[in-house]
Amino acid sequence: AQTVTQSQPEMSVQEAETVTLSCTYDTSESNYYLFWYKQPPSRQMILVIRQEAYKQQNATENRFSVNFQKAAKSFSLKISDSQLGDTAMYFCAFMISIQGAQKLVFGQGTRLTINP
């Protein structure tokens, strides 16, 4: 079974600071995909960044980057130059393919607040 653990229920930083959200996972799969989604108060789950397990290079998307450590099964998200609009619930997720579809297994989430 796949499990995802986010050990930080809440975090708070000042605007423009850098913040890192941690995530660990457990799986016996050799090829898989990892995602970070954010859920602002508007409720929509928004894809932030994704990482293929077979790629050693860490994914980056503008101010968002990951530190993917496959051996340690760690997948942390770094947000640089944080903005007020980054305030949201952040979910780390592991994806498996099953029966012609993709199933996401989510961590418990980290509530991130960016303070002015």
Place this chain on the structure above:
Amino acid sequence: DTEVTQTPKHLVMGMTNKKSLKCEQHMGHRAMYWYKQKAKKPPELMFVYSYEKLSINESVPSRFSPECPNSSLLNLHLHALQPEDSALYLCASSRGGLVNNSPLHFGNGTRLTVT
């Protein structure tokens, strides 16, 4: 703007009512999903449709009945719900099939309250 549209945004229903949640996407995705999300918790998978066929039912009670009329539409029919079924119901879609790195695209959800 979301590419997955859910209606209604809010729904209040009694335990004897019958109602339906609707979801629509026009991205050509062939996998569609229903998730249930309680407050301050991650989404929990309920159903998955792949190429208009139900492929996963995560042991959801029969008072929830999914339907996929075509590749763009997904419904969730509700009947005889309980107050503990109150939650945010999220619809999602993905390319599906053998494209196994396709991310899920989520709608804004329907906030359901059962009285």
